[in-house]
Amino acid sequence: xxxxxxxxxxxxxxxxxxxxxxxxxxxxxxxxxxxxxxxxxxxxxxxxxxxxxxxxxxxxxxxxxxxxxxxxxxxxxxxxxxxxxxxxxxxxxxxxxxxxxxxxxxxxxxxxxxxx
Numbered sequence: 307x308x309x310x311x312x313x314x315x316x317x318x319x320x321x322x323x324x325x326x327x328x329x330x331x332x333x334x335x336x337x338x339x340x341x342x343x344x345x346x347x348x349x350x351x352x353x354x355x356x357x358x359x360x361x362x363x364x365x366x367x368x369x370x371x372x373x374x375x376x377x378x379x380x381x382x383x384x385x386x387x388x389x390x391x392x393x394x395x396x397x398x399x400x401x402x403x404x405x406x407x408x409x410x411x412x413x414x415x416x417x418x419x420x421x422x
Contacts, residue, residue: 316346
């Protein structure tokens with residue numbers, strides 16, 4: 307297990323159309339090379355996504371302590387181990403340039419199930 311540091315976090319209520327548009331833009335950025343810039347207000351960071359991250363989708367329903375109000379969520383997550391050596395980074399970059407995601411992953415991204 308790794309010690310975590312949150313590099314970016316954004317949460318807001320948005321229309322379903324705005325969420326779909328955002329997810330499509332992330333999918334387009336992944337398809338064009340794996341570099342994903344994230345911006346919220348003045349906060350900005352860019353992630354370099356490797357060609358084969360682990361992809362997880364989770365649907366959840368949580369109720370309050372009295373069994374009443376239920377919050378539902380659809381979460382998706384991509385995770386990977388950061389490559390630290392220059393030679394390993396160069397090899398990962400070369401493989402990313404040649405790699406195209408499998409059809410199932412592209413369909414999942416196009417369906418809007420990817421959240422960054």
